[in-house]
Amino acid sequence: MQQTAPAPAAGPGDGPIPGPLAGSTAFLREGVARGIITGDQALALDRLARDGGAGSDEPRDDERLRFVTGFADIFVTLGLGLFLGSATVFGHEYLGAVLGNALVAIFAWGLAEFFTRRRRMALPSIVLLLAFGEAGFATLAAALGLAEGGGSWPDLIGPRPTRALPLAGATFGTVLLVAAHYRRFAVPITVAAGAAAGIGLAFALMLAAAPDFVQASIPGLLCAAGLAVFALAMRFDLADPARITRRTDIAFWLHLLAAPLLVHPVLSELAGAGEADRGATLGVLAIVLALAVVALAIDRRALLVSGLVYAGIAFGRLVRDAGVTGATVPASLLLLGAFILALSAGWHPLRARVLRALPRPWAARLPHPIGA
Incomplete structure (x- = not known):
């Protein structure tokens, strides 16, 4: 909730604000929230920072x-x-x-x-x-x-x-x-x-x-509600691709609300299938992977986080199927943790691949488009 945070004030002896701070996303968003600069001016300064004018080395799509x-x-x-x-x-x-x-x-x-x-x-x-x-x-x-x-x-x-x-x-x-x-x-x-x-x-x-x-019809109605909230969240996200205004914070909370509404009705049905239903287990993992692709495309982790519990259940079933019965819980948690760490470590290059696989007009409208 960046816009609610007070920006640090410079003291009498602080001198001019250093370049990296002036070009940071956080500083620009606070300036827009306080009415010091307009959204268009913030976008121009953000582009200047990324072009090397401010020397900012912050990751651009977090x-x-x-x-x-x-x-x-x-x-x-x-x-x-x-x-x-x-x-x-x-x-x-x-x-x-x-x-x-x-x-x-x-x-x-x-x-x-x-x-x-x-x-x-x-x-x-x-x-x-x-x-x-x-x-x-x-x-x-x-x-x-x-x-x-x-x-x-x-x-x-x-x-x-x-x-x-x-x-x-x-x-x-x-x-x-x-x-x-x-x-x-x-x-x-x-x-x-x-x-x-x-x-x-x-x-x-x-x-x-x-x-x-x-x-x-509760599962279907929940999914419909989740899709509506997700569409509203994307409207705010697409209106602020650089993520420097209040819209990005609004979109975050909407994504956080949409995620369980979308994920729970579908994955709970699959996760509730019988222990021997290997197809349902693989279906859960397939949906989690699909959610990961969507999360990478829109640069929002909320959708993926909501499916991690079900991914852990699916990993546990696969571990039991493999004959590891004495350490099912730690083994499934180990696999889940490895999946999260691998995705986190490769988030930026994986996202670049996903965006390049999309039609260029679509990718150019998403938050932090590659090459923007």
Whole structure:
């Protein structure tokens, strides 16, 4: 979340900013976020750095996302967790579910006015957004009677139309709250949070209209939702191929949301096949390899990370098939670790090969295109 991080200020005796720092992606993105330079000016400076004008030797196609700008972020986040957690307990005890959750949402918004809008702290901004969204949803849900009778949330989202409509109302209200938060604070993860609330709203409405269809089609619906979020993420990515504006941070969080929605329904079905189903095991590995190619093409590791658990399960089955029964877990973890390390070490040259294999107009539009 680069744009929320304060840039280091030069002291009286620091002299001019050195070339490598002036040409760095992080420095340029902070300048755009603060309104010091425009996006076009940042792109021009970035091209100058890559042409040798600033001598920058930073890798050009790594995902850059700063969660922590310093230990102060961790310190503040610890305080936020203690304060908001205690406020939730006391609010529920003395004010009830509706007013107690509403109080936590108000606290989260008020704290964001200082730590997000004024201090521009990365990790606290993420925590405050998530706390505000969760407290806002819990307030609306309690007000609409969703938590009455001690029912668990899985029961509330089952095929019960009488509960689905209040759930739709709570999720719709959460979408509006998250949109208001983004308009005020512009925290990049807010777009992904809003997308998640929108998916919840769509599912709630479908549950109210056709509960049996939803129950029978959950894997397909999750994949459809994942594809929609992935398309939205790519829209932000393609709008910022150099990854120097807020769009790249928004795209990262959207990819992180899309990944499990796309990966889990497909791979869980294959991974859940019988132990002797070698075809399903090989299918899991084939899908993971396909995800690796997509991840290389778009320079996003989130899709691949989501499939690593299933790749580990598949490696374990292959190890057992090979007759190594006494050390299945360490052997499968060894293979999985070797796969991750090999891919990490060869990420840049492998990505170059993938991009060169694509049609040139497509490759030229992707983030950090080869030769751009």
